[in-house]
Amino acid sequence: MRIPCPSCGERGHEEFAYLGDASLVRPDPTAPDAEARFADYVYLRDNPAGALRELWYHAAGCHAWLVVTRDTRTHEISGVEPAKAAALRRQEAG
Amino acid sequence: MAEIVLSPTSAFAGIPRGRSGQTDGPPGVIASERTDLAMATIIARKGQSAALRDTVREIYGLKLPIRPTWVGNDELAFLWSGPDQWLALATGTIGPLSPLRERVGVRAFASFEDAASETTASKALTPPFPTRGRGSPAGGFVDIETELRESIGAFAAISAQGDGRAVLRLSGPNVHDTLAKGLPIDLHESAFKPGDVAITQIAHIGVTIRQIDSSPTYEIILARSLSLSFWSWLVASSGEFGLDFT
Numbered sequence A: 001m002r003i004p005c006p007s008c009g010e011r012g013h014e015e016f017a018y019l020g021d022a023s024l025v026r027p028d029p030t031a032p033d034a035e036a037r038f039a040d041y042v043y044l045r046d047n048p049a050g051a052l053r054e055l056w057y058h059a060a061g062c063h064a065w066l067v068v069t070r071d072t073r074t075h076e077i078s079g080v081e082p083a084k085a086a087a088l089r090r091q092e093a094g
Numbered sequence B: 001m002a003e004i005v006l007s008p009t010s011a012f013a014g015i016p017r018g019r020s021g022q023t024d025g026p027p028g029v030i031a032s033e034r035t036d037l038a039m040a041t042i043i044a045r046k047g048q049s050a051a052l053r054d055t056v057r058e059i060y061g062l063k064l065p066i067r068p069t070w071v072g073n074d075e076l077a078f079l080w081s082g083p084d085q086w087l088a089l090a091t092g093t094i095g096p097l098s099p100l101r102e103r104v105g106v107r108a109f110a111s112f113e114d115a116a117s118e119t120t121a122s123k124a125l126t127p128p129f130p131t132r133g134r135g136s137p138a139g140g141f142v143d144i145e146t147e148l149r150e151s152i153g154a155f156a157a158i159s160a161q162g163d164g165r166a167v168l169r170l171s172g173p174n175v176h177d178t179l180a181k182g183l184p185i186d187l188h189e190s191a192f193k194p195g196d197v198a199i200t201q202i203a204h205i206g207v208t209i210r211q212i213d214s215s216p217t218y219e220i221i222l223a224r225s226l227s228l229s230f231w232s233w234l235v236a237s238s239g240e241f242g243l244d245f246t
């Protein structure tokens, strides 16, 4: 599998470290149901057959975190963007 | 107690110079160590990337690259090193406080405050920052860390790297054949040109490679603690062509 890094160009997956689902948002630790939410956040994952937005770190390249949209059935990559851009967008959206 | 004297030693100082591998005919690969470089990383402070690039252009007349390329010359070069990050390479033996800016013919800022107030950036951070540091292991080199802290420290974090990195220059008719055994990127002239930079790995060793000229000549920059591992890979990989370490 090769990942097109927006900064470095296409590189082999061995240059990257995998984190997982990019949609997770850390729960509010002061919420009344924080314990249940944290259990979900830390342990429970969907296992979709199809497109998944996930975090990869270009450890042996530009050292940027990326959000990669990958089809879990075929490894086909349909989109890559810097995680910083995705985070800023989420921040602006509130 | 005996006085301990620590003298600077280059990363490849213990490697004998001369020919290794195949000894017939001219060498396929020629390697030399750059021991004349002072180095520092530049990381833009939050929201200061544009102000940093403007200031570098104003002071040094160089555009910090936003793609994997390098700019400059033997005296001062900036290598792209990731988003909003660069590696500065400088040569010279002009003492701890360098008149580098004067030598490149542009005006110097007297202080962080001047630098910050003379640009359009309103949120520039202000001192104090530490203003002394060593740019290279050998001392007496241009102090690139202090130089950059004074010129652009308001917009970027500067860290000296000269003690921590080793640099090898590689050329010769079989330099591509040799690098292809470990480097996972394409060095064909249609894909990688003089002025290009890549951060990747060779034999699991993290490297920055930059192309110097079209002969072609490359420089490999790596952590000096891994320099002998890298050397072992280079000797094995260039053996069939013959390696000359000058």
Ligand SMILES: [Zn+2]
Residues within 6 Å of the ligand: A005, A006, A007, A008, A009, A058, A061, A062, A063, A064
């Ligand atoms: Zn990258």
